[in-house]
Amino acid sequence: MSGENLFLTGASGFIGRHLLERMDGSGRATVCLSRQAKPEQAGVRWVQGDLEDPTSFSAALEGCEAVVHLAALTGKARAAEYERINVEGTRSLLEASRRAGVKRFLYVSTIATHYPEKRRYPYARSKERAEGLVRASSLEWTILRPTIVLGRDAPIWISLCKLARMPLTPVFGGGKVHVQPVAVRDVADCILTWVRRGRMRGEEIDVGGPEVLSFRDLLGRTRRALRGKQSGLLPVPLKSSMAALSLLEPFFLGVLPLTAGQLYAFRYDSTAQPSDFMIQRRDRLMRIDALIEELASDG
Numbered sequence: 001m002s003g004e005n006l007f008l009t010g011a012s013g014f015i016g017r018h019l020l021e022r023m024d025g026s027g028r029a030t031v032c033l034s035r036q037a038k039p040e041q042a043g044v045r046w047v048q049g050d051l052e053d054p055t056s057f058s059a060a061l062e063g064c065e066a067v068v069h070l071a072a073l074t075g076k077a078r079a080a081e082y083e084r085i086n087v088e089g090t091r092s093l094l095e096a097s098r099r100a101g102v103k104r105f106l107y108v109s110t111i112a113t114h115y116p117e118k119r120r121y122p123y124a125r126s127k128e129r130a131e132g133l134v135r136a137s138s139l140e141w142t143i144l145r146p147t148i149v150l151g152r153d154a155p156i157w158i159s160l161c162k163l164a165r166m167p168l169t170p171v172f173g174g175g176k177v178h179v180q181p182v183a184v185r186d187v188a189d190c191i192l193t194w195v196r197r198g199r200m201r202g203e204e205i206d207v208g209g210p211e212v213l214s215f216r217d218l219l220g221r222t223r224r225a226l227r228g229k230q231s232g233l234l235p236v237p238l239k240s241s242m243a244a245l246s247l248l249e250p251f252f253l254g255v256l257p258l259t260a261g262q263l264y265a266f267r268y269d270s271t272a273q274p275s276d277f278m279i280q281r282r283d284r285l286m287r288i289d290a291l292i293e294e295l296a297s298d299g
Contacts, residue, residue, distance in 0.1 A: 175216025
């Protein structure tokens, strides 16, 4: 696909920023959708628009060969907001892409869609519904599901640092579930590899790092890197914490430090299902201790 136009949503977000950095100098013309006006830069054309208003970006899709859909509502929000942005926004982008003659569509989802139960996790439910829309589309498509993505400006890393710096770090449910953190640069490289292949085959690939560890171990290693010691982990009951947050969310969502849904990461494993694609890349992925040390040294 060298030199062909790529349409990118979420380019100013966490993964999107790193993806643009990895693409710099690739020779590929990239059109980036943003809600705010952005200055022009070499090889990138910013289009101000909103996924909820297809007329704001439909013209920019003309001539594009592929779409990489990263934009999503994350964090703390009402179920209706996740539905509006993550589901209906994806629906409008798929339809606009079809009308513009776009051939390929890469959707970046989340490992949370694998969780066996998502009743209290509207974000994961919305991403699962969006995946269904992608599968049902007439475009060539691929779905990538990153696990816990770590980087200097990653929301999850910021949260881990806050927990690790506390005198006692709470570990919900004892932290027995397994996680498979992956560096954001490795996620960006995986996206680029799929784009460069020039063909989407209806595949669904989980993107995780080279190591699996317990959430307790992840918090302990983070605590050791930031505080010089791994001790000080305090088990906290998970079920009662989720129940309490569920009761409070309708009234105090904006001020709560986290939601019941976000605690699903302590309830279910966040590990990647094996694939030939990721097995072939394993030796190139950043190992967790090196990643934590790098991030901790950045402050």
